């Protein structure tokens with residue numbers, strides 16, 4: 001997939017790059033989100049019977065369960081496999097860590113110590 005490689009927090013224009021991106025199947029995303037939803041929900045159900053935890057714990061679990069499930073669903077759209085790209089600042093080969101999820105993909109160029117980000121290119125109008 002074509003990406004815009006940029007130095008994090010830099011005003012420099014991003015450099016076009018290429019990242020191998022694996023789309024996570026819908027069933028896997030749904031399974032993760034539902035697993036978290038029912039796992040945390042079960043934890044909340046257990047907390048109802050625990051003295052000292054049931055007041056705050058149940059409320060926290062009730063608030064956190066839908067949020068955590070939703071963000072897991074939103075975030076796990078793709079994964080990036082381990083690969084090497086050229087740093088836009090120093091041109092050194094940079095290893096992208098395996099199983100990175102969510103945009104922007106963030107990784108470190110160790111030779112120059114620069115934090116890099118990769119985003120899909122913005123669609124051009126028209």
Ligand SMILES: [Zn+2]
Pocket residue numbers: 087088089090091092109110111112113114
């Ligand atoms: Zn670099």
